[in-house]
Amino acid sequence: MAWHWTDAQASATIEHDDYAIRPAPYAKGKMIIKGKPNGTGFKTRADRLAEAKGIGGKYVHRSGGYTVSVAAAKRFAKLYADGWDASSFSGEMEAPQ
Structure with a gap:
């Protein structure tokens, strides 16, 4: 799925199957990325x-996301749509396989 971000989306909630991006309620000009839980108790790829x-x-915690x-x-x-991931331990980004 190709991802195209518009400036209007910077002020709206973006819903995806695995995550949501929305304006931060307590930080002006910032966004919140919230991964949707998958039931395993581990962090999701998002x-x-x-x-x-x-x-x-x-x-x-107050915003419930990053x-x-x-x-x-x-x-x-863009990186999520391209299939990128990150290590849970080092935080290094991992290219799609």
Whole structure:
């Protein structure tokens, strides 16, 4: 699936099968990336990628997701659509296989 981000999406909630991106309610100009739970108790690919070194999201319990800039949210959406992942241990990004 090709991903095309528009500036209008920076102020709207974006729903995907595995994650949601929405404006951060407590941080002006920031976005929240929230991975949807899969029932295993482990972080999902969306959660791992959101906090990876290339994205740099920080988990905020109050918002229930990872706070990132608009540019990082765009980068996350593109990398996720391209199949990228991240290591749970080192935070290094892993290319699609």
